[in-house]
Amino acid sequence: MDTEAQHTERDPSSDTDSSGPEEGSRSARVSDDSGHEGPAGPAAAEEPLESAAAEERHPGPSWRRTALVGGACVAFLLLLSHFVIQPFLIPSGSMEPTLQVGDRILVNKLAYRFGNEPARGDVVVFDGTGSFVEEQPRGNPVTGLLHDGAAALGLAEPDETDFVKRVVGTGGDRVVCCDKDGRLTVNGAPVEERYVMLGDRPSSVPFDIVVPPDRLWVMGDHRSQSSDSRDHLGSAGGGMVPVDKVVGRADWIAWPFGRWSTVPGTDAFTAVPAPPAGGHGAGAHG
Template identity: 45%
Template sequence: MMPETSRRKQRSFWVELPILLLVAVIVAVLVRTFLVQTFYIPSGSMENTLLINDRVLVNKMVYRFREPRRGEVVVFVPPKQWDAGPSKDDYIKRVVAVGGDKIICCDPSGKITVNGRPLTEDYLFEDDVPSAQPFEVTVPTGRLFVLGDHRSSSADSRFHTDYQFGTIPVDDVVGRAFVIFWPLSRVGTLSVPKAYEEIPAPSGG
């Protein structure tokens, strides 16, 4: 016969279990909503930085305290002017220029320039050029000019310059992709390339 104290402990466990499960679900929902979210890579627009089927972690808190910076990989809601449709998944691209920046493609060496400084993009997909399509844009305040690392396979800011110069609102950025966590063979951080450290501030700033 089970002792009375043991029976009480067993009943207590089964009473507490649903509460613990509910708390765990609430914590998971809060983390996903406000802190960190996983993101699945559905296309090759960011190759070879990100490959199809990679999974990344997205920091959703960082831009509550500061704005996105050049060189960061961000997840964002595509503007409706990009013909993405209301059910289209979020996009993931690299921020190449921020509000006030003047970005031009291309200089005589074939490089994109940001505020007059040529950008060495050693992360581009093999044999891709910085852009086959010329452009010259001064990014409006509060917006970002974003490009995929696989330029020949990316629908990005270059193709929507008829609206706000192809830029996206900072407010539509979901967060910063900061690490690849799956597959295990691809685990690694998504750091900002050093070339972006050499870009000067906009001349008007």
């Protein structure tokens, strides 16, 4: 009788064992949508939920990464514009047809960094403080910093002290307008200024000047619409721009895309001789 009781108690266990390894294996595995079998049970079902929950709990790194990348890009552009290439927005028509209102030019700030100096015919951007405009008191520093940053990226108009003009005379040159044929001359040689706005005269204001050393005589291509060296003949600097006030040379038009190109060069001054070693006599201001 003891044997029968033990046998009865063992029956459920025996039934389970009798299912065999194959049936046990089927109960431990399920098939996925692709027909491959994978582990079954709560752990497999909970994996995607846990991953999604982890992403929701830790959204910070992606935002911080984006902010860091954006900040690094802005810092790189500011450094680039400060030392190498700076965009400038053209706000007026004083350099038409070469540069038009709304053009964004790229100024090469390395052009005159290694012993080179501005040459006749170059289109340059310069700080006109002390030559074209008087020194102004500083305004709100925060507003000024924001404006300078936007201007450095070409997103705002340049400071009112920044100008873009064409170099017509360099140190020692005698620049005269006009000769009997109505042409501008440099060191006695007439200059065929094909870059001047069609219909404009070389100058409606007569002048005869000698450019001091380390100074520049600059004029706009749209002569009738340009306030340039001619307008400052009677000022302290005589309309001359110090070479060390030149920001750089305008080499490219970057915007709008339809005008993407290099700033056209000119051979107008090829025949101009160098100024005499002893210098010219003092010119009469007209």
